[in-house]
Amino acid sequence: MTATPSRNVQRYLPAQRFVHWMGATGFILLLATGSILLWSPLASLATGGTSRLLHRIGAILYALWPILYAILNPAGLRETVKDSLTFTRDDFAWFKHVVRYFFGDARNLPPQGRVNPGQKLHHLGIGVVSFLIAGSGLVLWLGTGRLGAANLALAATVHDLSMLALTVLLVGHLYFTFVYGALDGMLKGHVTEAYAAMEHPKWLATLPESAFITDPHKPASLAAANADPPTSKPDVAIEPFAEAHPSADQAAPNSLGDGDSAFNDLGNKPSQ
Secondary structure, three states, X not given: OOOOOOOEEXXXXXXXXXXXXXXXXXXXXXXXXXXXXXXXXXXXXXXXXXXXXXXXXXXXXXXXXXXXXHHHOHHHHHHXXXXXXXXXXXXXXXXXXXXXXXXXXXXXXXXXXXXXXHHHHHHHHHHHHHHHHHHHHHHHHHHOOOOOHHHHHHHXXXXXHHHHHHHHHHHHHHHHHHHOOXXXXXXXXXXXXXXXXXXXXXXXXXXXXXXXXXXXXXXXXXXXXXXXOOOOXXXXXXXXXXXXXXXXXXXXXXXXXXXXXXXXXEEOOOOX
16 A cells, blocks of 8 residues: 555544543552652652552552553553563564664554554563562551562562563563654644554554545544555464465555554554
């Protein structure tokens, strides 16, 4: 498909963007109020219990956003998990170019679907550290006075290191968002066709014409965005991963469904 710079492509619906920003808000509250406890110049802000209350509000928001997403769009969540665990030969070839991709050069990369390999690793990392943060946070929240000092110290160490890892992952997420100009996807719900052709050509090739927006102030209808993609020849599976290597000019579609950063690719065809 030839990209038309003047057109946009529907990528996220309002509900998808809502749960994304819900998680982002929770993370910011957790990071800000946690920093008060760890950084002595800010320790005075911890008096009065306000920072503890805000920390727990942040924890609830961060814990609830994936649950809410599962309620609003369970099929999309399943597809995101599937996409993030499915690595193709094109994905492995993509990793050979990761250095120049890091510095903003995405030209002539192996074609990718809705989620590229870097985003897949990002999703997996977010999932692992979020689980550690939630588990250790519950221990600290509910275990004070019940567990010994050694166990609480261990839980605090796991909690702090996991939060540091999450911060690094989300700083990287922001970096690539701005390097490749993808912020409009989560602000407005659509990206340019040129961006989609550069980053996700396999995904772009599966979209019906009705998913394209000629007037960015008039988003594609939900019915059009949810239309089934054109049928195409399925990939041949390779074990233990899925999909064989398609040719560049006949790129087969990747798995469809949810999508970008635990935070950036929450959906292929918007389905909420």
